[in-house]
Amino acid sequence: xxxxxxxxxxxxxxxxxxxxxxxxxxxxxxxxxxxxxxxxxxxxxxxxxxxxxxxxxxxxxxxxxxxxxxxxxxxxxxxxxxxxxxxxxxxxxxxxxxxxxxxxxxxxxxxxxxxxxxxxxxxxxxxxxxxxxxxxxxxxxxxxxxxxxxxxxxxxxxxxxxxxxxxxxxxxx
Amino acid sequence: xxxxxxxxxxxxxxxxxxxxxxxxxxxxxxxxxxxxxxxxxxxxxxxxxxxxxxxxxxxxxxxxxxxxxxxxxxxxxxxxxxxxxxxxxxxxxxxxxxxxxxxxxxxxxxxxxxxxxxxxxxxxxxxxxxxxxxxxxxxxxxxxxxxxxxxxxxxxxxxxxxxxxxxxxxxxxxxxxxxxxxxxxxxxxxxxxxxxxxxxxxxxxxxxxxxxxxxxxxxxxxxxxxxxxxxxxxxxxxxxxxxxxxxxxxxxxxxxxxxxxxxxxxxxxxxxxxxxxxxxxxxxxxxxxxxxxxxxxxxxxxxxxxxxxxxxxxxxxxxxxxxxxxxxxxxxxxxxxxxxxxxxxxxxxxxxxxxxxxxxxxxxxxxxxxxxxxxxxxxxxxxxxxxxxxxxxxxxxxxxxxxxxxxxxxxxxxxxxxxxxxxxxxxxxxxxxxxxxxxxxxxxxxxxxxxxxxxxxxxxxxxxxxxxxxxxxxxxxxxxxxxxxxxxxxxxxxxxxxxxxxxxxxxxxxxxxxxxxxxxxxxxxxxxxxxxxxxxxxxxxxxxxxxxxx
Numbered sequence: 001x002x003x004x005x006x007x008x009x010x011x012x013x014x015x016x017x018x019x020x021x022x023x024x025x026x027x028x029x030x031x032x033x034x035x036x037x038x039x040x041x042x043x044x045x046x047x048x049x050x051x052x053x054x055x056x057x058x059x060x061x062x063x064x065x066x067x068x069x070x071x072x073x074x075x076x077x078x079x080x081x082x083x084x085x086x087x088x089x090x091x092x093x094x095x096x097x098x099x100x101x102x103x104x105x106x107x108x109x110x111x112x113x114x115x116x117x118x119x120x121x122x123x124x125x126x127x128x129x130x131x132x133x134x135x136x137x138x139x140x141x142x143x144x145x146x147x148x149x150x151x152x153x154x155x156x157x158x159x160x161x162x163x164x165x166x167x168x169x170x171x172x173x
Numbered sequence: 174x175x176x177x178x179x180x181x182x183x184x185x186x187x188x189x190x191x192x193x194x195x196x197x198x199x200x201x202x203x204x205x206x207x208x209x210x211x212x213x214x215x216x217x218x219x220x221x222x223x224x225x226x227x228x229x230x231x232x233x234x235x236x237x238x239x240x241x242x243x244x245x246x247x248x249x250x251x252x253x254x255x256x257x258x259x260x261x262x263x264x265x266x267x268x269x270x271x272x273x274x275x276x277x278x279x280x281x282x283x284x285x286x287x288x289x290x291x292x293x294x295x296x297x298x299x300x301x302x303x304x305x306x307x308x309x310x311x312x313x314x315x316x317x318x319x320x321x322x323x324x325x326x327x328x329x330x331x332x333x334x335x336x337x338x339x340x341x342x343x344x345x346x347x348x349x350x351x352x353x354x355x356x357x358x359x360x361x362x363x364x365x366x367x368x369x370x371x372x373x374x375x376x377x378x379x380x381x382x383x384x385x386x387x388x389x390x391x392x393x394x395x396x397x398x399x400x401x402x403x404x405x406x407x408x409x410x411x412x413x414x415x416x417x418x419x420x421x422x423x424x425x426x427x428x429x430x431x432x433x434x435x436x437x438x439x440x441x442x443x444x445x446x447x448x449x450x451x452x453x454x455x456x457x458x459x460x461x462x463x464x465x466x467x468x469x470x471x472x473x474x475x476x477x478x479x480x481x482x483x484x485x486x487x488x489x490x491x492x493x494x495x496x497x498x499x500x501x502x503x504x505x506x507x508x509x510x511x512x513x514x515x516x517x518x519x520x521x522x523x524x525x526x527x528x529x530x531x532x533x534x535x536x537x538x539x540x541x542x543x544x545x546x547x548x549x550x551x552x553x554x555x556x557x558x559x560x561x562x563x564x565x566x567x568x569x570x571x572x573x574x575x576x577x578x579x580x581x582x583x584x585x586x587x588x589x590x591x592x593x594x595x596x597x598x599x600x601x602x603x604x605x606x607x608x609x610x611x612x613x614x615x616x617x618x619x620x621x622x623x624x625x626x627x628x629x630x631x632x633x634x635x636x637x638x639x640x641x642x643x644x645x646x647x648x649x650x651x652x653x654x655x656x657x658x659x660x661x662x663x664x665x666x667x668x669x670x671x672x673x674x675x676x677x678x679x680x681x682x683x684x685x686x687x688x689x690x691x692x693x694x695x696x697x698x699x700x701x702x703x704x705x706x707x708x709x710x711x712x713x714x715x716x717x718x719x720x721x722x723x
Contacts (some may be wrong), residue, residue: 049563050559065610072231073228109559116558136544137221151566152567153570
């Protein structure tokens, strides 16, 4: 027999598992990001937050988040993204002879490390936006199904008032 | 437009109180507020767009479009800043001002906070001064604020406080887990921990229900309207008096003066962009430290070529906020219980009396950290990205406590607000320009406070702690901004007298954080409110005698 808290946790985990496996519904067209830029950005974001038993940045909708914000409050960063993504891909081609999106995980890691060292303004921007998209409110297109909040063990939906207590035992949960 | 007795510019912590006191005393009042009137329904729980985390904009104003400010750093580099960026030093722009979305810590300053120069002497390069009023003069008005706004908490655990006539009107919220961890540790260190005072209902009060203890508090409007600001306490009373009209989305441009040098009203731009003039007997400026200074500086005329109240170049100087320092501690057990607002326990042992330091500050645990706040608070040695960072987020989000506090800032005349000669806002008005930086002694106090926070966390069982102390190179004002129209008896060193009346013009008042001579080692909201009650009291008594007509 589930109490309310266990029930909510159980459904939350089931949801997270679904979210992780449903990469098939990932967007392929974006408002601002061109297809090849989106592929490069996917590689960078997924280095910043890779998949483990919980989804990676792109699996959690971070690209949708960034794309939406680049049409909104982050309009001012569009050029930084265009230039930075092109540079990252150029580095990958000159170093490994292939696009960053096709490079191996180790090669992608090297390129992102190089970005952090040699184009810090761009890297810091992408890192901040990736974190915002992953850990921020799902209403902005990222953190799909509140997957990061569940990963941290936060109740989703949040429990309020009497629901915070296990009334059957008469103690606080 | 119909002549009124008083125009109040700004419907925030102080403006709302002045409106209530004046309108219920029979004066006719028009309140101009440049923002909108939000309600509990506007609590969107959006952790990327609120007043604490503003990466996608300020939820309660101002908007990123057409409201720039300018900052000049020590090297002379000039930078234009958007409202959602840190250096903007934003508070809010809405009915209620900062009190709609604040964390709502409602502190009284201590008696020494009003006598900083007499207590410590002014450090070199500082403009540390005494207030012209004492804690004892303000005490009845602190009490009035605590009861009319509605404060919960319990000061009984600490001897480090000013004398008070009665207890707070509401008991504290039940303790959260961090309180249980930190209280015995503080006592073992010989400190005096207690339930910090909050402008938040812990029981039904003022016709509204108690806090439901959610995660989205500091920076958000309260979903159940249990957080007490001017927008849900004094402003409704002012409007119900029938003497007060609140005009929202109205931007004050300048104060009008006549050829005798007295104010005759305010020019403003209304919600549809039309320029309007509202004539009045008196003008009350309550726009917070940065914007009040800007309004006075933009009120230039033949008699006041440098702006109103600025005969001795004092408007905009002594800008202060609080230098926040503290520490984070990591634990090998869960510290997080998801019970808002999070901040629950404080000590005031360190506010005064440390040899070699001019003051100090209160230390308290932090408001609930949302996941977005944890990103740069994982242990320092953690890589900034990749799997280790993701794992650290999982490992520490529920197993960390932050203790921090507002270090009393040492004021300087060079830290100031001016108006920019070139940059204009969307109405064409010169914008705020910040100059100067923080006095170095402030950093010394802050570092000491960080070490104290670390010691407290270690005593509480933290397996690892890390100090949080930054050294900003620009002015530091933010939501606790204060000091730009300092009160004093000497017109050469201050802008307003002890009753917040500007020295130059007897029918213009500045009533908000601008008048704070020093800003205490506490969140300033309750002191802003107490000063507003104090100044309104004098204003109304004077009005009944003279009506400020010369």
